Amino acid sequence: MKYMAMYDWMETVRNTNQWLGASARALTSYPATAAMPNPMLDWVRAWGEVTERSFSRMTVKPDWDIAHFTNAKGQDRLVEPRVVMARDFGDLLHFHIPGRKKKRHKVLLAAPMSGHYATLLRSTVLSLLPDCEVYITDWHNARDIPVSAGKFDVEDYTLYLADFMRELGPETHVVAVCQPVPLALAATAYLAQENPDAQPASLTLIGGPVDPDANPTDVTDFGHSVSMGQLHETMIQRVGFKYKGVGRKVYPGLLQLSSFISMNLEKHAAAFGDQIARVARDEAGDHDKHNVFYDEYLAVMDMTAEFYLSTVERIFKEREIARNCFTVNSTKVDISKITDVAVKIVEGENDDISGPGQCLAALDLLTGLPDAKKASHLEPGAGHYGIFAGRKWRENIRPLVIDFMASNARTTSTDAANSNSAA
Incomplete structure (x- = not known):
C-alpha cells in the first residue's frame, strides 16, 4: 500500500x-x-x-496530429490512423492513405517503450509516408491496463513484435528505434526458428543497446551501478485508485520524467x-x-515493473542479447539463425544514450548472414534524436534507409504493379 x-x-x-x-x-x-x-x-x-x-x-497521450502530408507531386493526401491488431499492452497501427494504391515498401516502426509514447516518432512517420505503407507499435500506458491483463516483460514485448511481423508478412521492412533494437533482433531470430516464412525482408536498427558494454554511457553505467533490489525498492510503485490499472506494479512515468530532466537540469x-x-x-x-x-x-507513460526490471537485468546487466543467450518461453533464441534478412545499423557519432558501437555489435552476432546483406552507417555529428528525427534523419539517413529497403525488397506481382503508381 x-x-x-x-x-x-x-x-x-x-x-x-x-x-x-x-x-x-x-x-x-x-x-x-x-x-x-x-x-x-x-x-x-x-x-x-x-x-x-x-x-x-504529463498525463495526456499526445495526438498523432498527422492529418495529411504532401507527396512528391505537391498533392495533399489525407492520413487516417487505423488499428490493425488490438492487444492489451499495445496496438499495431497503420497510417492509411485513402485513395492511394499500396506503396511498395511496407514499414513496421518498432517504437520505444521507454517513458514516452510512440508519438515521439511522429516526424519519422511523416517522413516515411510519401514512399511507404507505415505501421507502428502503439504501446499503451500501463496505468490504464487492468491487472487482469497479466504481465508484460521483455519476452512478451518480443512476442508482440513477432506477432506484428507475422501479421504484416515477409515483405515487411522493420525499423527499430533505440530501446526495441535488441528485442527486434531477437524477434526476427525467433521467427527464423519458429516461422521462417514470416521473417521480414529487412531490419534497420537505429541507435539501440545490443551490447551496452561496447561503448558505455551514463545510461549503461547506471544499469551496472545499482542492484535489482535497489531498483525495485526505489523505482517501482503500484498504480493508484484514479486509473484502471489500480494495483499494477509500474515504473511511473512521472518518476521517469524526473530522471530525464535531472540529466540536463x-x-x-x-x-x-x-x-x-x-x-x-x-x-x-x-x-x-x-x-x-x-x-x-513531458507526456510520459508508466511502464510495467516487469518490463523495466527485466530490461535492466537481462539486456544491460546480463547482456543476454550481446551474449546470444536470450530466451523466450524457455526457448533459446539463436541470432545466428537469421540467414536471409538484410540488416542495416544506424548510429550517431555523438549519441550519449546508445553510444556508437552498441548497435553495431549486432552484425557480429549475425554469423549466419552473408556480408552482402549487412550494412552500417555512422552519422557524423548526430546525437541520439538526430538519427531518427530532424534534418540529419531527413536529408542523410532516411534516403539511405529507403535505398536499403529497395535493394532488399521481396516483391510480389501486386507490389510490382503498384510500385509505379501515383503517390
Missing part, C-alpha cells in the same frame, strides 16, 4: 502544480488587473500559463525561464518551438 500511496502522492503534486498554474493565470487575467499595468503581474500570468500547460501535459530550467519571459512579452504561441518540443517530452 505504501507504493500505491506514493503513486497517488506524485499525482497529487502534479495536479496541485497544474491547479496553481491555472489559478495564477486566472487571477492575473481579470479585467481589473489591466487597469494596473505591472510587469510583475505579467510575469505571474506567464508563469501560470507555462506551469499549467506543462503539468497538464540546467538546460531545461533555462528553457522554461526563457519561455516564461516570451509569454510575458506576448511573443509565444501554441505551436512555437518550445511548446512543440515539451508537449511531447
